[in-house]
Structures are given as C-alpha cells and as structure tokens.
Amino acid sequence: MSTPQNSRSINLLLGKLAPFLKLGAASGGAALLAFLTQTLLARSLGPDDFGRFSAGLSLVTIMAPLACFGIGSFWLSVFGKEGWGAERWLGASLTYVRLSAGLVLAALAVWALYGPHDSTTTLVILVLLIFVLSQIVMELVGVLFQLEENYSAFALWQVLPHAIRIGLLALLLLLPVFAADLHSALAAFFLAAAAILVVGFALMRRRLSGQLALKGHGERPSTASFAPLKARLADVVRASMPFGLGGFAYLVYTQLNVVLVKYLGSDADAAYYAIAFMVMNAFLLLPNMAFEKILVPRIHRWYHQDLPRLKQVLRLSAGLVLVTSALGIAVLWLSADLIARFFFGAGSAPLAGALLILMWSIPLRSLSLCFGSVLFVGRFIKLRLWIVLITLFVDIALCMVLIPNAATSDGASAAAMAMVCAEAVMCLLFLAGMRYAIRHGERAA
Incomplete structure (x- = not known):
C-alpha cells in the first residue's frame, strides 16, 4: 500500500x-x-x-x-x-x-x-x-x-x-x-x-x-x-565566434569520414561506413538529448551558482552513460550480422565488420558529450574548439594512413578504426579540459 x-x-x-x-x-x-x-x-x-x-x-x-x-x-x-x-x-x-x-x-x-x-x-x-x-x-x-x-x-x-x-x-x-x-x-x-x-x-x-x-x-528585475x-555588434561577433567555429568544426568532424572513405577507398566503402555510423548514432540518442538539449542550460547555471551540484551530476551522468553504452555494445555485438544483412543482404560482411569496430565509439562519444558539456561555459569554448580541431587532425591523419592501405572492401573498417581512435583522443582531452575548468574556474581560461 x-x-x-x-x-x-x-x-x-x-x-x-x-x-x-x-x-x-x-x-x-x-x-x-x-x-x-x-x-x-x-x-x-x-x-x-x-x-x-x-x-x-x-x-x-x-x-x-x-x-x-x-x-x-x-x-x-x-x-x-x-x-x-x-x-x-x-x-x-x-x-x-x-x-x-x-x-x-x-x-x-x-x-x-x-x-x-x-x-x-x-x-x-x-x-x-x-x-x-x-x-x-x-x-x-x-x-x-x-x-x-x-x-x-x-x-x-x-x-x-x-x-x-x-x-x-x-x-x-x-x-x-x-x-x-x-x-x-x-x-x-x-x-x-x-x-x-x-x-x-x-x-x-x-x-x-x-x-x-x-x-x-528569479524574477525579472524592474526596468527602473x-x-x-x-x-555592441563587435562584442557579439567576438564572443560568439568560438561557439560558431566549435560547432562547425564538430559537424565537420562527425561527417568527414564518409567523404574521406569515398575518395580514399570506394563508393561501396562509403556506403558501409555511412550505415554503420547511422546505426551507432541511434545508440547515442539519449546522451545527445541529455547533454545538448536538457542539461546544457542547467550546466551553465550550476557552473556559476552551484559547482558542487554540477560535480555530482557529472559523476552520476558518467556512470549512467557507461551503463547504457555497455548495453548498446552488447546489442550491436549480437545483432551486427543481422543489421548488415538487412541493408545489403549477402554482401554485408564489410558493414558488419565496421559496426563491430565502430560500436566502441558509443562509450567514448557518450563520455565526451558528458565531459565536453562543461567546456561550453564562457571562455572555455575556446579550449573546446582546440580540442575538436586536434581530434579532427588525428582523425584525418589516421584515415589517410589506414584507408588506402586497407584490404579490398575493408575501407569502412579502416575508417571506423580511425574514428574510434579519434574518439578516444577527444574523450581524454575533454576529461582533462573538464577537470581544468572545474578546478580553476572560468577566470583561468
């Protein structure tokens, strides 16, 4: 009762x-x-x-x-x-x-x-x-x-x-x-x-x-x-530019491998990687929604008003995304072949191989979303921009090395390996950046 x-x-x-x-x-x-x-x-x-x-x-x-x-x-x-x-x-x-x-x-x-x-x-x-x-x-x-x-x-x-x-x-x-x-x-x-x-x-x-x-x-203060x-317009341009550059660089980072695998590999490799990336993103719906839509205004507010609460939420969030990521990896591990056959039938082995590699991006990307959310605060957006640019450079370099040297019809797996390595770099750098932001405060940025 x-x-x-x-x-x-x-x-x-x-x-x-x-x-x-x-x-x-x-x-x-x-x-x-x-x-x-x-x-x-x-x-x-x-x-x-x-x-x-x-x-x-x-x-x-x-x-x-x-x-x-x-x-x-x-x-x-x-x-x-x-x-x-x-x-x-x-x-x-x-x-x-x-x-x-x-x-x-x-x-x-x-x-x-x-x-x-x-x-x-x-x-x-x-x-x-x-x-x-x-x-x-x-x-x-x-x-x-x-x-x-x-x-x-x-x-x-x-x-x-x-x-x-x-x-x-x-x-x-x-x-x-x-x-x-x-x-x-x-x-x-x-x-x-x-x-x-x-x-x-x-x-x-x-x-x-x-x-x-x-x-x-609180309530809006009276006009008096x-x-x-x-x-001024110049102030807005200067203050918002890092946000615009960071968002555009991150968009390029997430979408570029499809283009690279097409021109460094083949059209079929690009198709396999694109489908694998789409499936992987489906398992990132929850962390994307949490850190880019629901928690982001609160993180900005907690950072300036209630730092202990922000630390508590980040610890809890990191634990939750690891649990959900483990479930996602288990699902893909068991269903990769089935998913691949659904899209491409008998010629689905390259897609299944790319999926089994790219699935390790799920916990890395989820933790990056968690740690990186703090770096949207104030001047730390510039630090976030540098981290994304470094990760983008790592991803491009690995793609240029791995994809041309991949076996026939294995360019998608090579691109997936490059993405997983780049995601690991981004996750570690976002973790270091988050710890720096929380320890030193915005004045240190």
Missing part, C-alpha cells in the same frame, strides 16, 4: 524524468516522420528528381548553421552566467544573425545560379533558401524554450516542422488533383518552412520583448532598477 511519502517520491522521480521522456518521445517521433518523409519522396519522385532534391536539401542544411553561427550556444552560455543581464546581448545578436543569414543566402543564390548543375537543381536550391531561414528560427526558439526549461513546448517544437512537412507532402503528392512531381515536393517544403517562420517569429517576438520566463535566476549596458 502506497504511503504519502512514497507518492511524493514517485512524483519527484517522474518530475526529474519528465524532460527526458518528453524529448525522447519527440526525438523518436521526429526521426520516424523524417524517415517517412524520405520514403514518400523517393517513391513519388523517382531516382533523378529525388537525387536533385536530396542534394539541394543537403546543401542548404549544411549551410544553415553558418547563418546562425554560434548564437544559440552563446545565448545558453551568457544567460547561464549573467542571468537577466544577458538580455543586453539580444539586440546585437539578432543584428548579427541577420547579417550572417544574408551572406549565406547570397552565397547559396550565387551557387544556385552559376554552379555546375542543370536548371532543375538551380530551382531546387532557390526554392529551398527559405529552409535556411526556418532553421535559424528553429534554433533560436528552441534555445529560448531551453532557457525557460519548458520541455513540453521544446518537444512539440522539435516535431512540428516534420509533422507539417509530411502532412503537406501527403496532400500534394498523394491526392490525384495534384501532380506527384518535384514541383509539388518543393511547394510542400516551402509552405512548411513558411509556416515555421510565421509561428517562430511570433514566439520570438513575445519572448524577446520582455516576456521571457527565464528559469533559475535594471538597465544593463547594451552589447
């Missing part, structure tokens, strides 16, 4: 787990909707148009982070340190985003008009320029929800664009009154991005006009007693 004390304990536990459950469901739902979207497009457009559409979408997706170049991570950092005083950075930050977005859109438009491709690809890129703007709004609104620790809204915000997109695609591609062609697909993506822009701007305007429900810093000096 439950007692009031047991009920309170259960409610407290559910309250702590709620953000993980909400964002876990949202991440899973978004991944499922994205898969259904790609399936619907591939079946409706055919190989040629689907290839043009995918290439154009990949291009604008890669360029979109440059348009926001570190502002989202910078906001999380500066609000964790300054609390309500960080509102002084908002005006200049938005000016910076407008300028960087303009440059990215101009570069994409020039490439669309003058790049070495046909007129259909030009149309695809030009129509999808709005996707860059919607991604900017997605990131900034998501950061504002994180600062409010409003995980219900944040979870819904992650799923919303996928739901709108597949709904419009189903309408324009499946109903007989519309043509199931590339133009219908572009129209669906354009309208979905436009809808996100309208909703996102409304959410941003409300929060950036004095209605932000900032969590962990609270007039912080406004930051």
Whole structure:
C-alpha cells in the first residue's frame, strides 16, 4: 500500500524524468516522420528528381548553421552566467544573425545560379533558401524554450516542422488533383518552412520583448532598477565566434569520414561506413538529448551558482552513460550480422565488420558529450574548439594512413578504426579540459 511519502517520491522521480521522456518521445517521433518523409519522396519522385532534391536539401542544411553561427550556444552560455543581464546581448545578436543569414543566402543564390548543375537543381536550391531561414528560427526558439526549461513546448517544437512537412507532402503528392512531381515536393517544403517562420517569429517576438520566463535566476528585475549596458555588434561577433567555429568544426568532424572513405577507398566503402555510423548514432540518442538539449542550460547555471551540484551530476551522468553504452555494445555485438544483412543482404560482411569496430565509439562519444558539456561555459569554448580541431587532425591523419592501405572492401573498417581512435583522443582531452575548468574556474581560461 502506497504511503504519502512514497507518492511524493514517485512524483519527484517522474518530475526529474519528465524532460527526458518528453524529448525522447519527440526525438523518436521526429526521426520516424523524417524517415517517412524520405520514403514518400523517393517513391513519388523517382531516382533523378529525388537525387536533385536530396542534394539541394543537403546543401542548404549544411549551410544553415553558418547563418546562425554560434548564437544559440552563446545565448545558453551568457544567460547561464549573467542571468537577466544577458538580455543586453539580444539586440546585437539578432543584428548579427541577420547579417550572417544574408551572406549565406547570397552565397547559396550565387551557387544556385552559376554552379555546375542543370536548371532543375538551380530551382531546387532557390526554392529551398527559405529552409535556411526556418532553421535559424528553429534554433533560436528552441534555445529560448531551453532557457525557460519548458520541455513540453521544446518537444512539440522539435516535431512540428516534420509533422507539417509530411502532412503537406501527403496532400500534394498523394491526392490525384495534384501532380506527384518535384514541383509539388518543393511547394510542400516551402509552405512548411513558411509556416515555421510565421509561428517562430511570433514566439520570438513575445519572448524577446520582455516576456521571457527565464528559469533559475528569479524574477525579472524592474526596468527602473535594471538597465544593463547594451552589447555592441563587435562584442557579439567576438564572443560568439568560438561557439560558431566549435560547432562547425564538430559537424565537420562527425561527417568527414564518409567523404574521406569515398575518395580514399570506394563508393561501396562509403556506403558501409555511412550505415554503420547511422546505426551507432541511434545508440547515442539519449546522451545527445541529455547533454545538448536538457542539461546544457542547467550546466551553465550550476557552473556559476552551484559547482558542487554540477560535480555530482557529472559523476552520476558518467556512470549512467557507461551503463547504457555497455548495453548498446552488447546489442550491436549480437545483432551486427543481422543489421548488415538487412541493408545489403549477402554482401554485408564489410558493414558488419565496421559496426563491430565502430560500436566502441558509443562509450567514448557518450563520455565526451558528458565531459565536453562543461567546456561550453564562457571562455572555455575556446579550449573546446582546440580540442575538436586536434581530434579532427588525428582523425584525418589516421584515415589517410589506414584507408588506402586497407584490404579490398575493408575501407569502412579502416575508417571506423580511425574514428574510434579519434574518439578516444577527444574523450581524454575533454576529461582533462573538464577537470581544468572545474578546478580553476572560468577566470583561468
């Protein structure tokens, strides 16, 4: 029979787990909707148009982070340190985003008009320029929800664009009154991005006009007693640049091996490695969600306000990710052959071999996410950037040595070995960086 004390304990536990459950469901739902979207497009457009559409979408997706170049991570950092005083950075930050977005859109438009491709690809890129703007709004609104620790809204915000997109695609591609062609697909993506822009701007305007429900810093001071000096554009560029460079370098680090194994090995090697990397990333959903979405605003705040609590959370988190990583390794160890045969049938041995190597990245990447989360704080982002660059250099060097010397059809395993070694280097450097940051404080950075 439950007692009031047991009920309170259960409610407290559910309250702590709620953000993980909400964002876990949202991440899973978004991944499922994205898969259904790609399936619907591939079946409706055919190989040629689907290839043009995918290439154009990949291009604008890669360029979109440059348009926001570190502002989202910078906001999380500066609000964790300054609390309500960080509102002084908002005006200049938005000016910076407008300028960087303009440059990215101009570069994409020039490439669309003058790049070495046909007129259909030009149309695809030009129509999808709005996707860059919607991604900017997605990131900034998501950061504002994180600062409010409003995980219900944040979870819904992650799923919303996928739901709108597949709904419009189903309408324009499946109903007989519309043509199931590339133009219908572009129209669906354009309208979905436009809808996100309208909703996102409304959410941003409300929060950036004095209605932000900032969590962990008390009530907003009255205007009469609270007039912080406004930051200049140059201050924002200087402060956010390490966040932008660090995020872009990490993106390159995680995606580069697919390119390297293609050009140093073969197209088949690239396919095997890409699938192995995708499967491995599925086991990193939980630590990614925890350290990049749920805990990150709290880590910034705890670092400046409650360092003992931060140490306790990091120790607990490291133990939990090791346990979950061990389970992931066990699952892949038992199912690698089955997964490989599912994708490539009889010719699946190289994929299985790459999976059995790359699975050791799961605990290393999970611990890196844990340790490296502290290095998003303040000036330590520069230390984080150097660690990512060093790891990137190690990975490239190992790929250039291992892949060309690998046996036939074994380039994927060579790339996996390079990645595991690089992940070990990153994990150790992030551990040393985290210990330095906690021991010496931000003033030492």
